[in-house]
Amino acid sequence: MIKVGVIDYGAGNQKNIFRAIKSIGCEPILAKKTVDLKRTDFIILPGMGSFSHAVMHLKKSGLFEGIIDAANDGKKILGICLGLQLFFENGDESGANVGLGLLKGQTVPLADYCDFENGYKIPIMGWYNVQWKITDNGSEFSKTINSISRESMYFAHSYGVVPNDKYIEIGVLNYFNSPIVAAIKKKNILGAQFHPEKSGIVGLKFLKAFLS
Amino acid sequence: LLRTNIRLIPRLDIKSKKLIKSIKLEGLRVVGDPFKAALKYYENGADELFFHDSVASLYNQNHLGDFLESITDKVFIPVTVSGGIRTVSDAKYLFKRGADKIAVNTAFVARPKFITELSNIFGSQSIVGSVEAKFITKNRWEIVTESGRERTGIELNSWISILQEMGVGEIVLTSVDYEGTRKGFDLKLASYLNITSVPLIFCGGFTEPENILELVSKYNVQGVCISDYLHYERGSISEIKKFGKNNFLNMR
Numbered sequence: 001m002i003k004v005g006v007i008d009y010g011a012g013n014q015k016n017i018f019r020a021i022k023s024i025g026c027e028p029i030l031a032k033k034t035v036d037l038k039r040t041d042f043i044i045l046p047g048m049g050s051f052s053h054a055v056m057h058l059k060k061s062g063l064f065e066g067i068i069d070a071a072n073d074g075k076k077i078l079g080i081c082l083g084l085q086l087f088f089e090n091g092d093e094s095g096a097n098v099g100l101g102l103l104k105g106q107t108v109p110l111a112d113y114c115d116f117e118n119g120y121k122i123p124i125m126g127w128y129n130v131q132w133k134i135t136d137n138g139s140e141f142s143k144t145i146n147s148i149s150r151e152s153m154y155f156a157h158s159y160g161v162v163p164n165d166k167y168i169e170i171g172v173l174n175y176f177n178s179p180i181v182a183a184i185k186k187k188n189i190l191g192a193q194f195h196p197e198k199s200g201i202v203g204l205k206f207l208k209a210f211l212s
Numbered sequence: 213l214l215r216t217n218i219r220l221i222p223r224l225d226i227k228s229k230k231l232i233k234s235i236k237l238e239g240l241r242v243v244g245d246p247f248k249a250a251l252k253y254y255e256n257g258a259d260e261l262f263f264h265d266s267v268a269s270l271y272n273q274n275h276l277g278d279f280l281e282s283i284t285d286k287v288f289i290p291v292t293v294s295g296g297i298r299t300v301s302d303a304k305y306l307f308k309r310g311a312d313k314i315a316v317n318t319a320f321v322a323r324p325k326f327i328t329e330l331s332n333i334f335g336s337q338s339i340v341g342s343v344e345a346k347f348i349t350k351n352r353w354e355i356v357t358e359s360g361r362e363r364t365g366i367e368l369n370s371w372i373s374i375l376q377e378m379g380v381g382e383i384v385l386t387s388v389d390y391e392g393t394r395k396g397f398d399l400k401l402a403s404y405l406n407i408t409s410v411p412l413i414f415c416g417g418f419t420e421p422e423n424i425l426e427l428v429s430k431y432n433v434q435g436v437c438i439s440d441y442l443h444y445e446r447g448s449i450s451e452i453k454k455f456g457k458n459n460f461l462n463m464r
Contacts, residue, residue: 015284016312019288023288048338049335050331050333050335053332053333121216121409121410121432123337123410125219125337125434126216126259127217127219127463127464128217152217156290156338158336199289200288
């Protein structure tokens with residue numbers, strides 16, 4: 001059975017991603033230390049908690065370096081929401097912080113960074129359509145994305161990522177006429193700003209596409 | 213119409229493992245099984261689920277852990293839990309059992325700093341300010357606690373500013389006067405309210421799909437809680453969505 005390491009940030013948030021992984025026939029493993037990553041086929045950085053709290057916890061447990069090493073070894077990693085934000089260099093939820101730096105770019109507070117039309121609310125919370133930009137049309141992953149491209153995903157976030165390399169953006173959410181990065185992909189690294197584990201059947205299809 | 217998508221959120225009040233319904237937050241009546249109801253609403257297209265432990269405040273403890281554990285095995289949409297959350301460890305316990313968001317009323321009023329403590333650990337997007345508003349006199353609504361039993365003397369708009377400053381990521385506003393009355397949403401309350409910077413969910417009074425149109429065409433609201441209408445099977449989520457689509461509301 002495919003083993004999926006789920007990173008522990010110490011905020012008690014892994015249950016729902018565990019359930020989603022089980023429901024598509026894979027085995028979730030709670031990764032509390034770097035050694036736990038060794039016996040996994042995939043890694044997921046889940047999407048709950050604050051940036052600073054997560055970084056603090058990862059440094060304490062040693063997973064901070066463990067995740068970087070695994071990514072550099074080519075292991076497939078999915079970051080969800082906060083997990084996606086942690087891939088980048090800086091994040092400033094609850095003060096300035098340094099992320100994993102696997103991808104070049106920043107995590108920014110959307111309200112300050114974006115030029116939204118009037119009436120917007122932050123956090124972005126709810127079901128929204130993602131505009132997908134998939135170029136490699138042959139792969140199983142892109143076939144799945146094409147099959148769910150008209151469905152909505154569940155978002156819940158106040159911060160967003162601004163990658164230096166625009167080409168890694170594979171999905172965009174248009175919120176009050178301002179584009180927000182909804183998904184990124186670079187080699188073995190995949191990131192979703194939405195919550196696939198909370199986006200019903202469609203979200204589970206997305207997870208399955210990653211884990212295959 | 214507004215560009216935010218409107219969320220339909222069934223609200224399930226639970227007491228001793230039974231689904232119950234109140235009128236103006238009083239006179240609890242058993243109306244069914246919360247597990248069966250929640251599963252049905254999920255399969256029918258609910259955007260989120262809201263679970264409230266009706267006796268938690270009384271016993272200073274939320275009893276929904278086991279229920280959450282079993283229902284979140286089956287539903288893959290966001291789940292908010294409220295009732296009796298007083299400490300960081302109460303919150304952690306509920307997140308561990310499957311909650312995505314927690315909603316707090318009484319403990320925030322007692323100690324607003326608790327809001328910041330929670331959002332620093334769990335992120336503001338998972339901390340909901342549950343607000344119960346009661347009409348006092350012309351142009352004054354106040355907030356109440358303990359399921360409407362305790363008056364606080366705090367004016368509604370000033371309280372909502374505090375919630376936002378301290379770091380809630382969403383506000384669920386219940387009109388105590390309209391809750392369970394089938395009068396439609398409290399539009400006077402909606403017009404009294406200052407525009408919030410965080411998403412706002414309206415709760416209390418929904419009786420037919422037109423109520424949503426009346427509310428969101430004029431006020432900046434991101435979702436509605438629905439209970440009575442669904443629990444008594446007067447209609448379904450899919451019927452509301454069909455109405456919404458026909459009337460150009462943004463819905464999932």
